[in-house]
Each structure stands twice: as C-alpha cells, then as structure tokens.
Amino acid sequence: MRKYIWGRILRSIISIFLVTTIAMIMIYTQIPREKIFKNDSTYTKLGGDADAKTEYKYTKWEKLGYLDFVEQKDMCAVYTGSEYNACMEVDSDAVKTIVQDYVNKGYTSAVYTKNGLAYVYKDKPVLNIVWNFYHNMFQLDNPGRVTDPDNPNLERKVYAGKDYAGNFAIMCSGCDHKYLLYFDGSFPWIHQNFIMFSLGTSYPTYDGQLITDVIGTGQGTDVMTQKTFETGQTSKSALLLHSCTYKQTSTLDRLDKNKFNDNYAYCSSQKSDPSMISQSMLFGTLALLIAYVLSIPAGMSMASHKGQLRDKIGTVYINFMIAVPSLAFIFLARVLFSSLFALPDKFSILGAHDVRSYVLPIITLALLDTSSIMLWTRRYMIDQSSADYVKFARAKGLSQREIFTHHIMRNAIIPIAQSLPSNIILTICGAVITETVFAIPGTGKLLPDAIKAYNNQMIVALTLIFTALSIFSVLLGDLLITWLDPRIQLVDKEGGAV
C-alpha cells in the first residue's frame, strides 16, 4: 500500500510537471512577446518616446527570460573616464568592434531610432524560461544568501532565540528572512521560512509582486495597531514583524533605523480583508457544507420514494440544474434573491466584514453544487437497495427507514465521499462565474483576468497550482475511501485475490 501511494505521488508529480511544461512552452512560443505590453500602464505612460519604449521592452524581456540584452552603456563599461565617453559616442569605433564581437557570438545588433546608440540582443531558448521557473521554485534560505556590499560585518548564523513578542523562534542573520521558524496566533500556528516557494513574479498586472503573495496575502487597506519595536519605539503600525526580510543598507532610511536594530526592515503589512485564497475557500467550503446538508437527505428521500411524486420533482430539479447554463442560473439567482431578501447583489457594496455580503453568493454556489450530489446519492442508494444485505435486513424485520439510514446509506456514502476532498480542495480554485458576477476578490477571477492582461507568469503559476490541487485531491479521495471501506483495495494483491 505504501509503495502504491509513493508510486501515485511520483506519477502525480510527473503529470503536473508535464502539463505545466507543455503549457509553458506553448505560452512562451505562441504568444507574441509584444502583446505583454498591451495592458502595461508604465509602458503606455512612455507615450511617444520611441527610445524609452524600446529600452523598456528589451529590459522587461530580459527580466522575463526571453532574451539577452546589452546596451551601449554596458558595452562601454569596460572603459573608464574619457575613453568611456569616447566609446559612448554614436557609432564610435570602440563600440563598433564590441558590437561586432557580439554579432559573431550570434547576437542581433540594432540602434535606437532617435539617439542612435547601439544595442544588441539574442533570443534565449524557451527552455531557459522553463528551467528558471523550476529552478527558482524551491529555494533554501541560508545565512549566505544576503549580499550587501555596504554591510561587510553582517553576522552569518542561525540561532534559536525569542522573537519580538517573547515566543520561541529560530532566527537567522544573513538569511533573507529574519525568522526561519516562529509561532503565532494564526493558522497553522507554526510557520517556517526555511524553504521559500516561488512561482515567479507577476507582470503586467500586480507588477513586481510574487505570485504566491498575490494569491496568499491579505487584501484591502492596512490595519494599524499599537506595536513596540525592538528599538523600544512604540507606534501605530501595520507591519507584520514576523515577515521581515533583509533590506539593503543603501536603502535603509531613518524610519527603518528608528524601528529596527538590524537590516531586517522590509516587512509586509497586516491587511483588513482576507487573501484571495481564503476568500475563495471561505465561500466554497460554506457553500459546499450547505450543499451536502441539503442534497444528501434530498437524494436519500428521492431514492426511498422512487417513482413517487417527490422523486419526480427532484429529477426535474436535477435535470434543470444540469441543463441550464451556470451563467444564466447565477444571474437569475442574483436577481431573484437580491430582490426577495433585500441583500446586496455585489460583494463590494458591504465588503468582507459584513455577513450580508456572503449570503447571496453562498446560496447561489450551494444550489449549483446540489444537483450532482443529489443525482449521485439517489443513484448509489437505488443501486444498493437491491443488494442481498438489504433483502436480509428486510427479512429480519427492520423498518424501511432503518434500512435506508443505517444499511444503505453507509454503503452509498462511500463513492460520494470519494469526491469530498476534491470538492473541498478545489474551492481554492474559486468559482469563476460566481466570483465575477458578485465581484468577489477571489482566485476564481484570477485566471480569466490574467488571460485578458497577457500575464503569462500568472497563467503558468495558476496552471501548476490548479493541476497539482486537482491531481492530489483525487489521490486523497481514493485514500479516503480505502479508509472508510476496508474492502476497497487500491493495489491488486499478489495471487490475484482482489
């Protein structure tokens, strides 16, 4: 069994790797790289300045891994003083020879249309981007990570100590993060920064932010609370002191120095609203809970009254829910319920801190989930109801009710339980239509938004996340049913007895 699970995990990882790599290769070869600037406000602001636009584009492309870009000022950097200035002349002899060197190495040379300065670039293979993505995915934080020429005396050590609040923590000097292991009041109470997980940087939307941060950190406005810093200064601040990372000495300002004794002054802030992931999960799990509570008894009741009125009504409902496009249903539910109960039809009207914002989307989502759960509960219960053990139970004189709730239900629930983990986990992916219609800031909107903005990095990261989640949730579902029902074997036993 253990061998089987490890095999499945390995296959899952291969699967995720293949799917993500295929997606990445297709995206980076098929999407014209000019397109990524379509929605970049910085690029648009450059207006008619052709040279600045060219420089911006090539710098961005180099950063994203498309190509290698060398400007005249980089080429002339080998010289100093007057020689540098001579080299920086348009069409200077010095730069000509350097450009020729680059051209011999396979670079393409070009000049800025206005100022006439030279630059060269060379396309990198797509595999370069793919390699960078996987290479940077997991990084180990270690005391040698920080390079800061202005702080040569930086101590490099990992040590156990007490954090700012007096709790035990493993801390580091020289690492990116100050706190490698710490405890606090938020789930899952124990946090680590030894291994940093990165899915790249978002561009052009959420420009410069890590994608994991876009999805996982809070949204909304900063929440200021009274805080005492390690220097003894107390002030109202939103900084999350456990999140602090190293800030280069050259960028440290007076405010930082007032608050911190060391260079770990780059901290994220406490936000008022939940992150995209928690927002989507909150909606999804609550809706799922309601859906299960409503539809399992409904399916049971349909099965035990098969062919009667309630079964027929239920079947009409199920077919209606399956056939009607979710888009139509969601809009209809929004109009109906918001006028019936006088509830806001957009999440943003009352915001994340008002219960009323949650009612409509959750009811809508729950109703969307009910049809399939009802359908399968009914189907499995009817399948089971002709089994021998049911006849035996009936012969023993058990009531129909007892047979259904105790005997059939326990068997019929197993295939339903198989989809439970994936239903819960996939709430992370969010409900695309519901979140768009109700304007909920969750993960569901992220992928269509990224597609419209040509945010390649985000699309690749989301492909990886969604694929991984769905593949592993299927595995979890399989494990759950073997635990619920020991008769189910995922591996064929030696000798063929299954």
Next chain:
Amino acid sequence: MSTLENKAVNPAADSSKFVFVKMDKDRTEHIAAPKYSYWKSVFRQFFSSKVTIATLIVVAAIILLSIFQPMFSGYDPVAHKNINDAATHFITPNFSNIKYWFGTDSLGDSMWDKIWLGSRNSMAIAFIATGITTVLGVIVGAFWGYSKSFDKIMLEVYNVFANVPFTLVVFVLMYILGSGFWQLIFAMSVTSWLNTAYFIRVQVMIIRDREYNLASRCLGTSTWNIIKNNILPYLVSVIVTSVSRDVPSFISLEVFLSWLGIGVGEQVESLGRIISFNTTYMSGTPYLFWIPVAMSAVITVTLYVVGQGLADASDPRTHM
C-alpha cells in the same frame, strides 16, 4: 396426463393420418421470436413520451429558425448599420413592431437577428465539438478497450491528463490560440475526446470477453470487424447518452467563455458574446440581457431533455 398415457399405450399410430413435409429452407431460418428492429423500437419508445415530443418540436423550431433566419436577415455582426441613427437604438421589445419585435441594442442592431445568428453559432460550435469528441473518442476508446497492449500506453497518457481541470485546459488553449470559432472548437475537443474514449474503453472491456466475441476471434475475424460488428452496436445507447450530455454542456461552456471574453472573437456572434456585450445594460434595459440568457437556457434545457429521451429510448432494456 391422459394423452400421455394413451401415447404410451398405443405407440404405433395410424401412419396414414400423417403426411411427410418437404424441408422449407425459409422456415428453418425463422427463429421463433417476436419481430424486433432496434431502431424501430428506439423511435417507438422515443415518441411514446408527450413531453419529449413537445420538446422535440421546440428543438426543431429553434434549429430551423437558427439555420434559416440568419440566411434571410442579412445581419452582419460587425457592420452595425444603424449605429449613426440614434432613433433605432434601445427600441424595447414590442409585438406590434414587426421589424424589431425583440427590440434593438445600444448600437441599433435588431435583437431578433442577433439572437438567431448567435444561437446558430453557439449550437454549431457545440455540435461540431461533440461530433469530433464522439467520433475520435469512440474509435480510440473501442481499440483502447479491445487491445491490451494499446491499453497500457493509453492509460499512461490518460493518467497524465485526466485529472487536469477541463476548464483550465480550455482557458489556457484559448489564450494560446486566440479567440475564434474554430479555435474554440479545437480547445473544447482536444482533451474532452480522451474522457469519451475512457468511458467507451470501460464499456468495451465489459463486453470484450463475452463468449460470442471469443468465438469470433477463434474464427479469425479481424479486430476491426469485431469492433465494428460485435461491439459498437452494443455501445449505441452509451454513445447517445454521452452525446446528449456533451451538446448542452458545450453550449454552456461557449456561453461562459465568450461571456468572459475568451471565447469566440469580436467577429463572430454567439449567445455568450451577446450576453457579455449586454451585461452592462442589465439594470437599465434588462431585456437586452435577459433575452439571450433565456435563449441559452431554453436551448440547453430542450436539447438536454430530447437527448435524455433519446438516450433512454436507445437503451434496449427499455424496449421490453
């Protein structure tokens, strides 16, 4: 009881009372069973439900209107003929107004014309995608289920792609291919055939090792002939069930993707595009939004009901 005893008592009967009958070749071929034609039974079963017939009429009307209405309306989704004539903008639906009895939108285009062209494209996408998915899925699935060596390779392929969310695949493909009619069909069918094939594989495996197939194989029938003559007829009801599920769900998917702006492009009218374009007018001129939404719901629900009816009717177990 008494006749039996009589026979036993008088074994030698009067032979003059009997006449020798010549062997009748036609009669020997006749099997003593009621006449049964599969397709006749399917249609008899299908037309026995009044609800199905009523829905079938609606479906037929919708399909005919969406084929022929756009041929004669001359409506061009990119022309916007009335864009400069403000008087034709936002005409509310009115049965007395024959020219614009579904009203006009913000650009003065007739909603009646738009709806039918949109329905035609939405349905065409769904039908073509279902066709590709089904043909490819059934052919590959039949071989997959039948051949054990092919099964090993295909299972590995299936395991890699099976659990990747379908919408994610369509999203990423539409991003890569760009929006458009054929792009959408490609994105929808490129992985969904694998699920149909897997579904067929399981069905084939169930009947693969039945005695009559074993006998065929012993007699040297080729794999293709076994699949074509022995196995595929068994799968008709399964295939119909799968088609009846696919068509409405592809229509819903088209509506969903085009509404998000990543389905068919600006050049192509579709229900999703109309809904997407008119979402902004939901509170001001709600008919612009609700007409295409209602249309998409009517199309999918009626197609689903007809499909379910056909699927039920094509299951031989209902023919008794």
